[in-house]
Amino acid sequence: MNIHFTSLEQLNISNIWGPREQDVSDLSFHSDRIDPPSIFFCIKGSTEDGHKYILDAIQKGAKVIVGTNEKVLEQSSSLHPDLTFISVKNIRQTMAIIAKYMYKKPDESLKTIGITGTNGKTTVAAYVRSLLSLLGIRTGSIGTTGIWSDNQKLPYKKSTPTTPESLDIFRICRQLSDLKNDAVAMEVSSIALDQYRVEGIDFDVAIHTNFSEEHLEYHKTIEHYRDCKLRLFKQAKTAVVNIDDDGMADEILETYTGPLITYSLESDTDADLFASKVNVDEDGSYFDLTYQNQTYELFVPVFGDYNVANVLSAIGCALHLGYTMNEIIHVIGKLEGPQGRFEVISKPNNQKVILDYAHTPVALNRLIEEVKKLKYERLIVMIAGIGIRDFNKMPKMAQMIEGQADEIVVTVDHPGYHDPQEVVDQVMTGFKEPTASNIHTSLTRKEGVEKALHLSNEGDIILLTSGCINDAQIIKGKEVPHSDTDIIDDYYEKSLC
Numbered sequence: 001m002n003i004h005f006t007s008l009e010q011l012n013i014s015n016i017w018g019p020r021e022q023d024v025s026d027l028s029f030h031s032d033r034i035d036p037p038s039i040f041f042c043i044k045g046s047t048e049d050g051h052k053y054i055l056d057a058i059q060k061g062a063k064v065i066v067g068t069n070e071k072v073l074e075q076s077s078s079l080h081p082d083l084t085f086i087s088v089k090n091i092r093q094t095m096a097i098i099a100k101y102m103y104k105k106p107d108e109s110l111k112t113i114g115i116t117g118t119n120g121k122t123t124v125a126a127y128v129r130s131l132l133s134l135l136g137i138r139t140g141s142i143g144t145t146g147i148w149s150d151n152q153k154l155p156y157k158k159s160t161p162t163t164p165e166s167l168d169i170f171r172i173c174r175q176l177s178d179l180k181n182d183a184v185a186m187e188v189s190s191i192a193l194d195q196y197r198v199e200g201i202d203f204d205v206a207i208h209t210n211f212s213e214e215h216l217e218y219h220k221t222i223e224h225y226r227d228c229k230l231r232l233f234k235q236a237k238t239a240v241v242n243i244d245d246d247g248m249a250d251e252i253l254e255t256y257t258g259p260l261i262t263y264s265l266e267s268d269t270d271a272d273l274f275a276s277k278v279n280v281d282e283d284g285s286y287f288d289l290t291y292q293n294q295t296y297e298l299f300v301p302v303f304g305d306y307n308v309a310n311v312l313s314a315i316g317c318a319l320h321l322g323y324t325m326n327e328i329i330h331v332i333g334k335l336e337g338p339q340g341r342f343e344v345i346s347k348p349n350n351q352k353v354i355l356d357y358a359h360t361p362v363a364l365n366r367l368i369e370e371v372k373k374l375k376y377e378r379l380i381v382m383i384a385g386i387g388i389r390d391f392n393k394m395p396k397m398a399q400m401i402e403g404q405a406d407e408i409v410v411t412v413d414h415p416g417y418h419d420p421q422e423v424v425d426q427v428m429t430g431f432k433e434p435t436a437s438n439i440h441t442s443l444t445r446k447e448g449v450e451k452a453l454h455l456s457n458e459g460d461i462i463l464l465t466s467g468c469i470n471d472a473q474i475i476k477g478k479e480v481p482h483s484d485t486d487i488i489d490d491y492y493e494k495s496l497c
């Protein structure tokens with residue numbers, strides 16, 4: 001594609017050296033991933049400075065270099081006068097603008113649904129994808145569980161755990177649009193909002209799930225974390241808001257001026273969508289849904305009150321997109337959720353293994369509350385300290401679980417560059433009685449899972465929380481393959497022999 005940089009709207013170029021136009025076919029923010037002829041974006045990150053890799057990028061076929069360091073760009077231009085060097089104020093914002101242009105505004109040919117919240121983004125993205133697909137609108141998704149079109153998982157090498165960088169998002173949207181998808185449900189993390197990863201997308205629907213303390217290793221203050229999340233609602237045509245959430249629902253309601261649907265599980269509510277009489281059995285949840293003075297009796301194959309709330313948010317989204325409640329309730333019983341979120345696996349001896357990605361104290365608390373509604377003899381819970389996350393959170397996980405389970409196993413997820421013992425020790429500081437005989441430790445997730453299974457007897461529930469990113473454990477900067485389900489299958493195969 002031929003791009004004439006000085007005529008590209010909103011680019012806010014501070015300075016340009018070399019030709020004003022170039023033929024390019026690819027974009028990259030990593031010097032190792034250049035597919036020539038390409039534009040290379042120099043990002044100054046937390047550990048590296050992309051400007052250091054300009055020469056490398058040029059050798060691999062970059063024709064245009066965009067960055068923020070004028071001195072470096074000007075010097076490089078004098079050595080490569082046939083290439084274009086552009087300096088801008090905000091590199092990530094510029095990257096999004098160029099990506100949107102390069103991939104021919106693919107977001108505008110899709111219904112875009114952005115989901116934010118401390119917990120529930122992955123679950124709601126899966127529910128929205130499933131519900132809209134059941135309603136006949138082919139929907140993909142972008143988030144922690146990877147990239148999905150309406151009917152398959154698409155190959156994609158992640159560079160971030162949840163929300164990709166803008167140029168990947170626009171590339172994925174182009175791919176989804178070419179695959180004849182009509183909509184995309186996208187998890188939008190606070191970090192993504194801070195880093196302009198969804199810049200330029202005018203979301204058809206923005207969904208809020210809830211807000212509690214997370215990601216302070218990045219945001220430093222809770223106010224910054226909240227402000228970043230609120231940005232999603234400044235770029236949304238309609239919104240769906242959980243008014244039971246004390247964390248940030250009020251702030252959205254105060255500032256958002258577009259069409260709004262609120263949802264709630266609480267009895268004294270004036271929410272638009274309201275679920276009551278929630279009952280759970282082996283197959284899922286039954287509840288009464290009230291909307292516009294009518295009450296509907298629903299069954300959804302999901303577990304946990306919070307997942308009923310997540311279902312309400314997906315229903316709100318479908319209503320915003322023009323579906324009627326009758327159309328929605330006709331299909332809602334077939335709703336599908338994501339893997340590893342209240343995933344119940346029945347095992348011999350009337351045992352159940354439940355996999356759930358809960359990794360915040362709030363999520364863990366709610367999860368335990370919901371699991372206790374099921375039938376079981378004893379409850380065995382594995383929790384983990386996540387080495388690559390906030391160390392302050394770790395003792396809070398221990399405080400939350402103490403006294404709530406018959407056996408507790410403390411382990412480590414993604415130690416990163418930390419010694420696993422250091423992570424386990426940090427979790428253990430949260431227990432009032434860390435030497436209690438029902439508290440066990442393991443220095444790897446694999447051993448943790450095995451220990452939890454070994455502690456179980458007939459009729460027990462084994463709840464394995466926290467979890468893997470990309471089916472791997474991140475150890476010293478490397479992704480080491482890991483699968484809970486393989487370990488579980490192995491354990492039961494051996495125990496049956």
Ligand SMILES: CC(=O)N[C@H]1[C@@H](OP(=O)(O)OP(=O)(O)OC[C@H]2O[C@@H](n3ccc(=O)[nH]c3=O)[C@H](O)[C@@H]2O)O[C@H](CO)[C@@H](O)[C@@H]1O[C@H](C)C(=O)N[C@@H](C)C(=O)N[C@H](CCC(=O)O)C(=O)O
Nearest residue numbers: 029030031043045046047048050159160161162163189191
């Ligand atoms: C803190 C953070 O947001 N980190 C992201 C950020 O990294 P960074 O700023 O530290 O980058 P860096 O490593 O210093 O490198 C700077 C630049 O030099 C480039 N480079 C580097 C080396 C090289 O050889 N050549 C080269 O060109 C890099 O591509 C980058 O553009 O930019 C990188 C490039 O996109 C991301 O891969 C990286 O995500 C890392 C993997 C990460 O863990 N991010 C987390 C914190 C994150 O974004 N999480 C949220 C929320 C998850 C949740 O919901 O819980 C998410 O949305 O995923």
Ligand SMILES: Nc1ncnc2c1ncn2[C@@H]1O[C@H](COP(=O)(O)OP(=O)(O)OP(=O)(O)O)[C@@H](O)[C@H]1O
Nearest residue numbers: 118119120121122123144306341356357358363367
């Ligand atoms: N609405 C909710 N309220 C509170 N907890 C929830 C809610 N939805 C899900 N959870 C809990 O949070 C865990 C993580 O859910 P999910 O993966 O959907 O969230 P997420 O926001 O995508 O988190 P991450 O981006 O870190 O993966 C679930 O396994 C569940 O225990």
